[in-house]
């Protein structure tokens with residue numbers, strides 16, 4: 001795979017464009033769209049994630065090179081295409097981000113709460129380690145097909161829980177995911193709502209996260225996306241890397257099996 005060094009000059013000039021646009025009050029989305037026509041700025045996060053992956057960090061001064069994402073320690077090719085999956089060492093079904101969290105705690109000695117607190121970065125920032133790592137690791141499955149299996153009982157149970165959550169109405173607004181995402185050509189305000197009960201729609205979703213989010217100027221992950229929809233539904237805050245989030249991702253990823261992964265995606 002062709003690899004590029006982290007382009008500091010481009011990163012700095014990107015920040016400059018963003019700051020100027022914000023200062024002048026111009027349409028930030030327009031800036032994002034223009035950048036997209038040239039290059040997806042999310043590409044910069046891949047190099048950052050690669051560095052973070054190999055760097056010795058944390059209280060244990062270790063890299064993530066021994067982290068097993070399901071296909072063997074340090075093996076990244078095709079790993080995220082099979083996530084979420086069951087891991088015997090934790091006896092849990094884990095998505096990419098919860099697995100990363102396990103490795104950052106077990107191998108590097110970081111405190112779980114600290115990583116979780118910073119996992120979703122503020123908009124306009126340079127992003128979190130988690131966001132960069134998740135993108136780098138997923139990018140190593142680019143061109144491969146989503147291939148989530150439900151062979152283990154716990155994987156099947158997670159899938160069924162996700163399916164239930166997707167269709168069940170909840171909270172003070174009595175919303176279910178399917179109400180916003182269960183039909184073609186639906187919109188809320190000006191935003192198109194992706195039709196996720198169609199194979200094509202769900203495949204588009206599962207193959208494009210982590211994605212560069214134009215409105216936030218950072219790379220966002222699936223954990224963030226689900227957190228944000230929970231917020232829109234006025235449900236209690238979705239806990240980072242919680243079973244609820246993993247259940248929904250298991251459901252969506254399995255539905256999207258066969259989709260060719262291509263990250264970073266670009267979202268408005």
Ligand code: HEC
Nearest residue numbers: 175176177180188191192194204205225229232233248268
């Ligand atoms: C009130 C409407 C609403 C509900 C209910 C809702 N969402 Fe969303 N969802 C949105 C909007 C709006 C977007 C973003 C569209 C945009 O930014 O262009 C979105 C985007 C998404 C995406 C990303 C699609 C893409 O672009 O790749 C996923 C995944 C998602 N939602 C999952 C869910 C799940 C799972 C639930 C249930 C827990 C849910 N949503 C409930 C409104 C909703």
